[in-house]
Amino acid sequence: MLEGLPPNGASHVMRVDAPMEEARAIAEFIGETFDPAEVATSAFEIERLAEGSGWAVEIYFAEEPDEENVRELIALVSPEAAAAAVFSLLERKDWVAASLEGLAPVAIGPFVVHGSHDRARVPPSRIGIEIEAALAFGTGHHGTTQGCLEAIAAYGKRGRPRRTLDVGTGTGVLAMAAARLFHTPVLASDIDRVAVNTARANARANRAQGISFLHAPGLGARPFRTAGRFDLILANILLAPLKGIAKPMRPLLAAGGRVVLSGLLDSHANAALAAYRAQGLHLVRRRSIEGWTTLELAPHSGKPRADARKPVRRR
Incomplete structure (x- = not known):
């Protein structure tokens, strides 16, 4: 859970559908721009009945965001996605942990960046770097x-x-x-x-x-x-x-x-x-x-x- 956020109440979310590369770029760009204690991002594949599979981006905010500012940032990656983005209010849950719980450890050279739940999966020959799921920025998946x-x-x-x-x-x-x-x-x-x-x-x-x-x-x-x-x-x-x-x-x-x-x-x-x-x-x-x-x-x-x-x- 994000530090300082209660487990219940409301949260703000922005969602937009976009091609895979744009979705990933938007999620990572916003994740790099905002304080990770206040914002979390997720890019994921979705199924569309009429068009087959596609991708979507969801950005979660601890406080009500400045929509115009967020759209301007998204427009640096995709003007089309910025125009189509939808902001809404939803019930809060432990959405940071939920969004990262399925992420596998990331192995890069001698390093393995992982969450505490994957500590036992780090080979003895590697350098394990443990970052908690609540700290979305810098988990090694970027x-x-x-x-x-x-x-x-x-x-x-x-x-x-x-x-x-x-x-x-x-x-x-x-x-x-x-x-x-x-x-x-x-x-x-x-x-x-x-x-x-x-x-x-x-x-x-x-x-x-x-x-x-x-x-x-x-x-x-x-x-x-x-x-x-x-x-x-x-x-x-x-x-x-x-x-x-x-x-x-x-x-x-x-x-x-x-x-x-x-x-x-x-x-x-x-x-x-x-x-x-x-x-x-x-x-x-x-x-x-x-x-x-x-x-x-x-x-x-x-x-x-x-x-x-x-x-x-x-x-």
Whole structure:
């Protein structure tokens, strides 16, 4: 159940039918945009008597939403879905747990992201990262989180960063993955104090050591300026804030370091890339998972690697 919500009473829901790719993109985009303690999303297949199978999106709100604002956000993915969206009131139940209870653990490289009910299913050879069902954001089922975990695993095949920075840590899943794979210090930051507290609690529950947590308004804050440089910087947020932190991030990156950016729709990736190229970084690898792009960047030090030429796609 969402923290702070009583088990009974009413909840607000928005529903719209859309093609599969649009439905998934809308659900993940809204899930990445709003506070996970206040909003949950679900994209699922439905049966239509006249047209056969299709897909639908449902977005649940703890408080009455600003319909115009929500429609504007959906329109960034699909103007047609934004126009057709229907808002209504329904009886509240434990809808977050219900929407996630059927989700299987997600295996990405050496990591398995899972709920407490699947703890026993994690193989001893894997790094299990447990995120409770009530924390929908950052469960590992998002293409953005998967892309970042793949990038962390790929870095591990080359070596270990001396220090890692996780910007916009959310549930802390990326910080925990880096800490448990590399066994080197990680700084996890977020502009949302609730997210920082949540990530800290998750790290404690997962016995992930070596992570420091910081609540800060942005990378220009003094703690970042005095923290030194990082060999690996992770930022799984959205296009606008990613562009905004490009300049203050650059001085934090160590020589030969690596930046991993995600939270990007495929159509937004080039705009983010342009902002970081302006700071002297080049594309190393591009991954696309279910319509969401993850970019790996590095400082210019000669020719870009060959694997930057073609995007890596997985469906």
